[in-house]
Amino acid sequence: MARRLRIGLLTGGGDCPGMNAVIRAVTKSLILQANAEVIGFEDGYEGLIEGRFRTLEYGDVSGILTRGGTILGTSNRANPFRYYRRGEADVSAEVVALYRELELDGIVAIGGDGTMTIAHGLSERGLRFVGVPKTIDNDIWGTEHTLGFDTAVHVATEAIDRLHTTAQSHHRVMICETMGRYAGWIALYAGVAAGADVILIPELPFDIEVVAEVCRERESDGRRFTIIVVAEGARPEGGAMHVHTQVPESPDPLRLGGIGYEVERQLRERLRSEVRTTVLGHVQRGGTPTPYDRNLASVFGTYAAALVQAEHYGHMVALQDGKITTVPLAAVAGRTRTVPLTAPMVGAALAVGTSLGVRAPHLPLLAPEPTAPLA
Ligand code: F6P
Numbered sequence: 001m002a003r004r005l006r007i008g009l010l011t012g013g014g015d016c017p018g019m020n021a022v023i024r025a026v027t028k029s030l031i032l033q034a035n036a037e038v039i040g041f042e043d044g045y046e047g048l049i050e051g052r053f054r055t056l057e058y059g060d061v062s063g064i065l066t067r068g069g070t071i072l073g074t075s076n077r078a079n080p081f082r083y084y085r086r087g088e089a090d091v092s093a094e095v096v097a098l099y100r101e102l103e104l105d106g107i108v109a110i111g112g113d114g115t116m117t118i119a120h121g122l123s124e125r126g127l128r129f130v131g132v133p134k135t136i137d138n139d140i141w142g143t144e145h146t147l148g149f150d151t152a153v154h155v156a157t158e159a160i161d162r163l164h165t166t167a168q169s170h171h172r173v174m175i176c177e178t179m180g181r182y183a184g185w186i187a188l189y190a191g192v193a194a195g196a197d198v199i200l201i202p203e204l205p206f207d208i209e210v211v212a213e214v215c216r217e218r219e220s221d222g223r224r225f226t227i228i229v230v231a232e233g234a235r236p237e238g239g240a241m242h243v244h245t246q247v248p249e250s251p252d253p254l255r256l257g258g259i260g261y262e263v264e265r266q267l268r269e270r271l272r273s274e275v276r277t278t279v280l281g282h283v284q285r286g287g288t289p290t291p292y293d294r295n296l297a298s299v300f301g302t303y304a305a306a307l308v309q310a311e312h313y314g315h316m317v318a319l320q321d322g323k324i325t326t327v328p329l330a331a332v333a334g335r336t337r338t339v340p341l342t343a344p345m346v347g348a349a350l351a352v353g354t355s356l357g358v359r360a361p362h363l364p365l366l367a368p369e370p371t372a373p374l375a
Contacts, residue, residue: 005036007308008099008107009056011070012044012078012115016136016148017289018297020064020071022110025301026132027061034309039102040071044111045118046078046085048095053102065294068287076114077249081121084249092125099127106313108304110134113141113336114251116316120333123314130304131316131329136285138185141335142327143318147300149185150292152178152284156190156229159280164194164227171224173215173267175277177260179284180231181252182241183338186284187231188345191354197226198355200263202233202241203339206357211263212270214355219273226273230263232256237358257281299324 007030011019023040030036038056041047064071077084080092099107106128109119112135119129133140136152156178167174176196180186184201191199198214200206215226233256235241244257260277267275289297300317303324307315315326339346349356 005030005034005105005309006039006103007036008039008041008048008053008102008104009072010041010044010048010107010109010111011072011074011134012109012111012118013074013076013135014112014285015069015074016134016285017068017151017287018147018293019069019074019110019134020067021289021294021297022132022134022147022301022304023056023071024061024064025298026108026305027056028058029302029305030308031058033305036308039104043073044075044078044115045080045095046075047072048098048107049078049080049083049091051098066288068289070110076251077247079114079118079251081118082251088249092122095122096125096127106130106308106311108132108308110147112137112146113139113332113334116140116329117251117333120329123329128311128313129329130307130313131332132300132304133316133318136186137180137183139181139183139337140316140332141337142316142332143320143337144322145296145319147293147297148285148289149189150296151287151290152186153189153193154290155284155287156186156280157193159278159283160190160194160196160227160229163278167225167227171273173226173228173271173273173275175228175230175260175264175267175275177230177232177257177277177279179280179282180233181256182233182336184231184233185339187229187234188339188343188349191229192345192349194227194229196229196354198228198357199349200228200230200234200259200357201339202231202235203341204356204358205235205237205239207237207359208263208266208270208357210355210359211357212267215267215271215273219271224273228263230260232259234259234357
């Protein structure tokens, strides 16, 4: 009897809505299309290092399409090349040994830039990987959209809409801080969707005087409230990002957060209006995925399963020009996709009078390109 294809599956990095939908898509399609055996590793690379895994049967992944989080668990600290539980030792040889012992044909890794970078490192040691990009931050190089981004934008937009009505009633300046790490995708997309008056993103260091002027002008025009969306990675011109905490064992130890309160403090000194801040935090990462993210997960997951069957390893599934394709893990590893200032969404924000916290003459790059894709 022919040997069954045996594929590992793991979810790494910060969780996001849509991960379970990918687990379902990969597992069901590998079982149905290839009669494969699917081995799920627990808590991302930690399960691969510590030998914690379980077989995923068809029934195990039924009913999880709409569920947030990941049934396999995840970790954003477990790096086999610098393992935090063993004094930062390189334990990659143990991972290679377990992979061989389990006679795996390959692994599908669902994750962000950290997960892809590790997958690339292990590929160089002979393991075979297919990557699936997920993160609310939308900052993975080589793909226009990542799983979880649409849901995070949806959550943030609804929150800003709600702040809008209370801002209007009380004639206040309302600041909403979004996640997104070093990229401003969530703040930009949710800010434009909710009609924010000011959007501050890491890619464009802001001038607090410009932000205060926008608020003052709105006050004097009789529009007695202002909505400001600030990405957690936003920073003032000449200033630094706001680090909330550090996780030393994490591949990227900095956790950003708190810039919203700093903008509030500085605006209080400059305005008569009351100013309030809401930090959305992990709410953006939890709960059920939007239909777009569910469908993207089904397309990404089934495509990853097809790549495995075609032995097309060493690549990450990607969306480019609205089409599904692949990019080499080597090209993704160690890179971040931030918002290009030529993005149509940047142009759209400026065209309707939204301030990006800088004076217009400082923005020579902002003419939108008519042929540029949305993201
Ligand atoms: O990468 C996803 C993300 O939610 C970022 O937007 C945020 O900066 C970070 O993870 C938060 O990490 P943690 O879950 O460790 O607090």
